[in-house]
Amino acid sequence: xxxxxxxxxxxxxxxxxxxIKGYFKTIDEKDNQIKAFLTLTKDQALEQAEKIDKKIKxxxxxxxxxxxxxxxxxxxxxxxxxATAGSKILENYTASFDATVIKKLKEQxxxxxxxxxxxxxxxxSSTENSAFFTTKNPHDLERVPGGSSGGSxxxxxxxxxxxxxxxxxGGSIRQPAGFCGVVGFKPSYxxxxxxxxxxxxxxLDIIGPFAQTVEDAEIIFKNIxxxxxxxxxxxxxxxVLDKTQNIQNVVFGLPKEYFQxxxxxxxxxxxxxxVEKIKSQGATIKEVSLPSTSYxxxxxxxxxxxxxxxxxxxxDGIRYSSINDYSDLHDMYFKTRGKGFGxxxxxxxxxxxxxxxxxxxxxxxxxxxxxxxxxxxxxNKVFEEVDFLITPTSPTFPFKIGxxxxxxxxxxxxxxxxxxxxxxxxxxINLPCGQAGNLPINMQIIGPYLSDFSxxxxxxxxxxxxx
Amino acid sequence: xxFKEIDHLLELSRIELSSQEKEKIALDLEKILGYVRQLxxxxxxxxxxxxxxxxxxxxxxxxxxDEQKINVxxxxxxxxxxxxxxxxxxxxxx
Numbered sequence: 001x002x003x004x005x006x007x008x009x010x011x012x013x014x015x016x017x018x019x020i021k022g023y024f025k026t027i028d029e030k031d032n033q034i035k036a037f038l039t040l041t042k043d044q045a046l047e048q049a050e051k052i053d054k055k056i057k058x059x060x061x062x063x064x065x066x067x068x069x070x071x072x073x074x075x076x077x078x079x080x081x082x083a084t085a086g087s088k089i090l091e092n093y094t095a096s097f098d099a100t101v102i103k104k105l106k107e108q109x110x111x112x113x114x115x116x117x118x119x120x121x122x123x124x125s126s127t128e129n130s131a132f133f134t135t136k137n138p139h140d141l142e143r144v145p146g147g148s149s150g151g152s153x154x155x156x157x158x159x160x161x162x163x164x165x166x167x168x169x170g171g172s173i174r175q176p177a178g179f180c181g182v183v184g185f186k187p188s189y190x191x192x193x194x195x196x197x198x199x200x201x202x203x204l205d206i207i208g209p210f211a212q213t214v215e216d217a218e219i220i221f222k223n224i225x226x227x228x229x230x231x232x233x234x235x236x237x238x239x240v241l242d243k244t245q246n247i248q249n250v251v252f253g254l255p256k257e258y259f260q261x262x263x264x265x266x267x268x269x270x271x272x273x274x275v276e277k278i279k280s281q282g283a284t285i286k287e288v289s290l291p292s293t294s295y296x297x298x299x300x301x302x303x304x305x306x307x308x309x310x311x312x313x314x315x316d317g318i319r320y321s322s323i324n325d326y327s328d329l330h331d332m333y334f335k336t337r338g339k340g341f342g343x344x345x346x347x348x349x350x351x352x353x354x355x356x357x358x359x360x361x362x363x364x365x366x367x368x369x370x371x372x373x374x375x376x377x378x379x380n381k382v383f384e385e386v387d388f389l390i391t392p393t394s395p396t397f398p399f400k401i402g403x404x405x406x407x408x409x410x411x412x413x414x415x416x417x418x419x420x421x422x423x424x425x426x427x428x429i430n431l432p433c434g435q436a437g438n439l440p441i442n443m444q445i446i447g448p449y450l451s452d453f454s455x456x457x458x459x460x461x462x463x464x465x466x467x
Numbered sequence: 468x469x470f471k472e473i474d475h476l477l478e479l480s481r482i483e484l485s486s487q488e489k490e491k492i493a494l495d496l497e498k499i500l501g502y503v504r505q506l507x508x509x510x511x512x513x514x515x516x517x518x519x520x521x522x523x524x525x526x527x528x529x530x531x532x533d534e535q536k537i538n539v540x541x542x543x544x545x546x547x548x549x550x551x552x553x554x555x556x557x558x559x560x561x
Contacts, residue, residue: 079542096542189520203520230535233521298503309480316481318555319547329560338483346482347495350473353480354496364503369516371506376517409498425520449522 001162002068002216009056009067016049016056016067016111023069023113027160035135036145036154038074039082040114045069048111064219066109071161073149074115075122076207077196078102085198086120086130086148089340093320099196100231101165101207101224108223113161116151120342121312122172122200124148125414128405129344136401137179139438143398146176146414149210153180156210163220164210169200170300171393171418173208174430174444178393181432181440183463184210185217186418188450189425190235192221193228201307202233204300204422214431214463218456225452242453245387247461248282253386257293258417263395270434270441271392274466278390281465288382288389292375296420299375301412302355302368303423308345309352315340347408376424383448388458391417393430393444417444427452429459433466468493468500 008014024042031037052067072078075085077095084090098106105112119129127135127150135150137143138158145154149166153176156164166173168186177184185208192207199205209220227236254275259268279285317323317336326332341349355364382389395416404411421428426449434441445462447455473493477484484492549556 092548094546096546190523203518229533233519233523235521235523292509295506295509298506301499301503302506313481318549318557319543326558329558332558333481334483337481341482343488343491346480346484346488347492347499349480349482350476350492351496351499353476354500357476357479363507366516367506367511368503369518370511370514371509373514373517374509374511408495409502412499412502422520 001212002064002219005068005162006062006064010062012056016052017046019067020045020049020069020111020113023160027113030158030160033136033141034138034154034158034160035133036116036151036158036160037071037114038084038086038117038132038151041078041081041112045111045113048109052109063108065105065223067111068162069111069113070105071113071116071152071155071164072102073118073152073164073166075118075167075198076102076165077198078112078115081115083115083198084131085122086118086132087340087342087345088131089315089336090320091131097196100193100228102196104224116149116155116164118151119148120345121198121308122148122167122169123308123344123348125171125175125411126399126401126404127151128401129342131342134401137398139181139440140398142400144179144401146179146398148172148176150176152210153177153182153184156180156182156212162212163216165207166210167197167200167205167207168422169204170304170422171415173210174393174418174428175414177210177430178432178440178442179398181442182210182212183214183217183432184208184430185221185456186421186428187221187225187452188237188427190233191225191237191450191452193226193231193234195228195230199311201304202311203307204304214429214456214459217429218460221452221456237450237452240450240453242457245454245458247278247458247465250388250458251284251286251386252278253286253288253382253389255288255290255293255382255389255391257290258391262416263392264397266436267392267395267397267441271390271443274433274443275390277465278462286386288386290378290382290420292371292378293420295371296375296423297412297416299368299371299423300415300419301351302364303372305348305352306356306365307352308348309356312341312345312349344408372423375420379420379424379426380448387447388455389446391444391446393417393442397436397439421446425449427455429455431459431463431466468496
């Protein structure tokens with residue numbers, strides 16, 4: 001889709017200004033129902049479009065992404081634009097610099113339409129934890145769009161943006177991409193700079209794209225990946241060989257633990273049918289086992305809150321607080337954080353504080369770090385046997401708004417198939433592969449650490465086979 | 468988890484909650500901890516903890532000033548809600 005728009009722009013079939021106005025018109029028509037956006041950046045977008053039109057008129061060359069309209073999750077900083085991360089505590093915060101991903105996209109000329117809704121500080125699977133409102137699933141307005149990057153997923157699914165950025169700590173790109181029926185890619189840990197991403201759990205967080213097609217996701221990833229001096233965990237993987245492979249030489253593994261009870265039967269049957277199609281094109285399919293699969297989620301619910309409790313300690317009310325009624329500094333901290341954070345964020349901070357506190361550290365945090373290594377080793381081992389893994393993205397269809405909000409544990413289980421890739425730091429992608437009624441069915445393809453370009457390539461082939 | 472323990476955790480976390488909210492959080496934490504305790508079933512005696520998401524090793528950077536890292540203070544100050552003579556105003560500590 002990006003290439004088509006690019007061609008239209010350079011062939012002067014449409015101007016960038018017309019394109020951007022068209023997208024804002026769609027937003028005007030649809031977003032009062034879907035509620036994907038928290039902030040719109042219309043003036044800046046139109047100003048930028050005008051400059052690009054001038055460039056095209058003068059016969060100058062433009063980049064692949066130049067003039068392409070996109071949205072970004074509200075936990076990424078855009079200089080001069082509000083960044084709330086879906087939280088009351090940052091309601092009045094305007095970013096003072098650009099996140100590296102935003103800077104890169106700006107340099108390429110992509111046009112930001114606005115910032116999208118999300119679960120507060122990216123904690124949730126439905127956007128219901130946003131301090132502002134809940135985004136609706138474009139395919140069924142009574143259902144959730146998934147989360148935490150639900151606004152970004154919904155904006156792409158309802159064609160209010162060509163692509164969008166999200167962040168994925170335990171499934172926050174792939175699960176909403178699945179619920180909304182679009183492509184969502186979680187790159188290997190460290191391949192995209194986290195500078196300017198409001199931190200949730202720093203050893204798990206990664207930024208990635210939502211798009212209509214794998215080709216688009218690949219274009220975006222190529223433009224945002226790379227080493228950044230502002231993020232010491234970032235790395236350049238351009239030297240890692242893109243093993244563009246003929247599907248006949250590829251071995252796909254089906255981890256049996258991902259196809260057991262709890263998985264919706266319709267989702268299971270559709271994926272099995274797709275696997276048959278892939279097999280009929282000459283690929284080898286092999287059943288494999290990842291015995292520690294069921295421990296990935298409990299492991300995540302120790303490591304993630306531990307990092308959350310430490311990362312969110314910075315929100316002390318001194319810089320952007322609006323709370324004035326306190327007796328001393330201590331009281332100000334308590335009131336700011338008690339009122340500024342929502343229930344889920346408070347729950348995770350307290351849980352994280354518990355697992356890190358003296359007396360419990362070894363039994364919880366250290367244990368989880370050991371299990372994390374076991375899980376990562378298990379993935380490494382299985383990738384000696386197979387090239388990629390095919391699994392469901394979510395065990396269920398999008399649930400109804402309100403259905404899980406009072407039971408945190410059942411909400412956490414939404415991430416059961418996605419969280420393993422974060423624990424191990426490996427890349428994974430959501431691919432829509434069918435429908436039941438108007439709700440999308442999806443599969444997830446997981447690749448070895450740093451195999452991002454190969455994974456995207458094979459996903460393009462699979463996208464062709466299953467469509 | 469009793470109220471005393473919850474109060475201690477809230478004190479460490481610097482979060483003020485109503486007693487109703489405390490009851491709810493105690494209940495939720497019980498459930499979540501019950502769920503994560505299943506990790507104890509796994510034997511991990513000789514397993515080295517995995518302390519981060521990356522295989523990159525620590526290296527020292529050159530000891531020189533990086534303009535990108537220091538030149539944000541102006542914008543930061545502009546976004547502050549309570550500033551006096553270039554300082555953040557905070558309530559008394561004692």
